[in-house]
């Protein structure tokens with residue numbers, strides 16, 4: 001007979017081993033500081049987001065209160081936000097994004113959009129389309145960008161100057177032409193088509209921002225009718241582009257050709273959804289970024305002059321701006337980066353993982369949306385002293401060397417970086433160089449311009465600029 005003591009020892013050992021296994025496999029970590037929801041099933045902390053004015057401003061306040069990692073309730077979804085370069089570093093390899101956080105984009109982009117695709121499908125699509133925005137394609141695009149900028153110079157020079165010129169109106173047309181002519185063909189050669197797209201896009205985006213800020217749409221309301229009409233117009237325009245493209249044979253394998261030629265991964269509804277996603281993604285941020293950059297330059301004569309001198313020394317007074325000049329216009333890139341840092345065009349993105357993870361000792365349960373609060377990082381005064389001051393020297397070689405690599409991530413983290421990031425630098429470098437060497441810029445006096453943060457960062461009202469032709473001085 002086995003002695004009782006042996007039985008007890010065996011029993012206790014089994015219990016201890018079981019407890020050890022449970023301990024080892026149970027996720028551990030500190031609790032994440034943050035907000036309690038108003039109610040768990042409905043609004044969560046949406047009231048606080050609305051009161052802050054935008055999700056970006058809410059996240060900034062949240063991190064000021066709770067530190068670099070903080071939690072809140074996005075409706076009924078427990079959500080974590082991170083605003084530290086080290087934590088971004090830990091998330092740099094994550095591809096998937098939580099679709100529920102971007103549900104307000106669903107009506108305009110459609111459920112088949114890349115925006116909502118994770119895992120193998122998302123990666124396969126990005127692999128197919130990223131080549132359309134690589135250096136070799138961008139070399140060809142430079143010609144289009146130069147043409148668009150020179151055309152704009154002619155248009156601006158011909159305008160009556162007494163009241164100034166409406167900046168965003170012109171930069172948005174340039175941005176729409178830039179993405180449309182290079183990636184979608186000649187449909188948007190006409191200014192009228194560009195303005196029509198911009199008007200309808202504005203209606204849709206304002207609507208989606210209202211939803212993102214917690215103002216739901218009432219079925220059958222005027223707001224809904226206006227939105228539906230605007231969205232339908234955009235869809236019709238994109239369908240026309242696809243039809244026109246399908247009837248012509250293109251030598252240049254532009255973005256739309258890839259979609260049309262890869263019917264294995266782009267059946268019709270997917271094609272339409274991604275065409276809209278890339279078109280909208282391709283102009284809404286860059287058009288406003290160009291306007292903001294000119295606004296800062298118009299306010300700062302010294303920076304504008306330094307930039308003008310660089311452009312003249314690299315590209316002369318009339319030569320085209322090509323890839324070589326783009327690489328050499330280093331101060332211009334500093335100016336663009338500083339305008340992006342200060343205005344945070346894409347103030348946040350988000351990641352999700354299907355396993356529990358730990359970030360800096362905090363436990364994040366699987367399936368929790370993790371917001372990467374780029375805007376809060378770009379405006380953090382510990383990383384960027386006097387964060388509201390426009391100072392392109394922050395991006396000179398010396399200063400960049402001394403800074404964390406992930407302190408500036410305007411286009412998102414490496415595993416799913418914005419497909420248009422190189423396109424943006426090429427396009428805006430050409431536009432800015434030509435606009436700055438053609439005109440001296442100032443602002444119409446007495447304007448109060450404020451930033452409105454949303455899916456892009458808009459000025460609260462049109463910016464009116466004054467221009468003087470540079471060639472008349474020489």
Ligand code: HEM
Nearest residue numbers: 114115278281282285286345346349411412413418420424
């Ligand atoms: C100032 C210019 C721009 C900024 C600041 C910007 C920023 C961003 C950011 C932060 C993301 C999210 C990345 C992530 O989830 O981590 C993104 C995604 C995206 N951007 Fe951009 N972007 C800009 C211009 C463009 C352009 C020119 C295009 C067109 C080619 C574009 C198309 C897209 C698309 C389609 C996505 C979604 C990609 C995906 O789901 O995998 N963006 N952008």
